[in-house]
Amino acid sequence: MAEQRIHFIGGGQMAEAIIRAIIANQTASARSITVADINEERIRLLNEKYGILTDIRQEVALSEADLIIIAVRPQDNLTEVGQLVHEYAGKNSAVISIVAGVTIEQLASYIGGDRAIIRVIPNTLTDTGLGYSGVALNAHATKEQVDVFLNGFGKVQYLDESLIDTFTGYGVAGPNYVYYFIESLADAGVLAGLPREQAWQVALENVEGAVAMLRQTKLHPRQLLDINNSPGGVGIHGLYELNNSDFAAGLQRSVLAAVKRTAELGKDRP
Template identity: 55%
Template sequence: MSNILFIGSGHMSEAIIRALIKNKVYKPQNILVNDIVKSRLDYLQLTYGVTPSEKIVNADIIVLGVRPQDAWSDIVQQFKTNKIIIISIIAGVTIAQIKASLTVDIPVIRTIPNTLTDTGFGYSGIATDVNDQAVARQRSVTQFFNSFGKLEYIDESLLDIFTGYAVAGPNYIYYFYESLVDAGVLVGLSRDMAKRIAIENLHGAACMLQTSQKHPRQLLDINNSPAGVGIHSLYELNNSDFAAGLQRSVRAGVIRTVELGKKQ
């Protein structure tokens, strides 16, 4: 079996490692982890049985899991063989930037993975340059990507937008859920009951949007009788900055992604 090395083994790498093991794409012993934090390596070894690697070694696939602000450029300069494939999960940093730091011609695939790996939901974006497209179709690479949710192969020019909208996406939902649960508590429900109701409505409303073929406005209409409860509560939401606040938030995520990529 081929092996894979994660350099920078934080939250996102861990979510991918969990998916790789769960979906039997790699055995734990074929997953090598490198991080500057030794306790992180101990934790990953103990939790998943993966192999810690305090030095950067060669592997069939090398996942760059450090942050855009970290020394990714110094890391990639250490690769001296073109027998590896680099998969970068670093937000904002382009394939051209990574290739410019390489001293050997190594294929680079850029992905922006979604932390929803445990659920099978959530889109991850993938981009390659034309020269590396054949490499991206290799069995080991396809298996790697297929293990963590749904995939969208996109042009690299869309990847930063995809990051702010799709991959930061669970944030908007978590925050909405938290605010909704607080609203339930505010009007007098126990937190437990407010949570159960909110999660059920989230699932149910998502199902309606997916299966009913109806525009959200039509669904809102069904849910609001004349002079009734729903339209009164929506009136307040309309009066708030809710929609524009959400849209500004997504735009800020996209802008920050671009900004982070320019830092090095």
């Protein structure tokens, strides 16, 4: 298959993370990528760091692109972006929106519904090959159009669009909960008296090792907890206090709040 030409509208943090990953793992070459951003500084930076094409007008880039990635924020002017796509994009190109909370129906109202539209909530663990993007296709889009690109920055779960907001608050915001957990755990080690560096290394190793144990043994976490906690011992005392802190419900409430905010972002648009 000939290399796909990829045009990003919006060259912010998420676009950059995707560009860095797809160039690093040779899913795309820098010469096949163009970016438009209202902030000239971003285009200059992306050109300098990754060598992407910049000497091309947006109208031309849109007309030549196989994949058009809408990577502005939900609060940005999607009507204007949609009009540009509607006017200049080739009929057979696929439009991929990574805008949190904005539905395929809304996107179709901006760019026209008689074309391939793909709503993606992109993986943020882009440099690792781990983590999932959540993807919903409209009736004109096929997996073949987008699979290579999407697998270039992590793994992919194709979902019914009704689950994308949930996937956003749970799955794609998911690394945030883990980063925060690791930071808090390392702080606990320091609080208890370990040097920072040792506390940090132990926290990272424990998280990575716990995931490996779950995958290798295929045991339920509760079974591993049973093995790790001797009667009246250290572990069960720690867990008792964790339960008193409302840990599980607090975590679950935070996921529900993130899912709720995703839906709001789609609705509260200017």
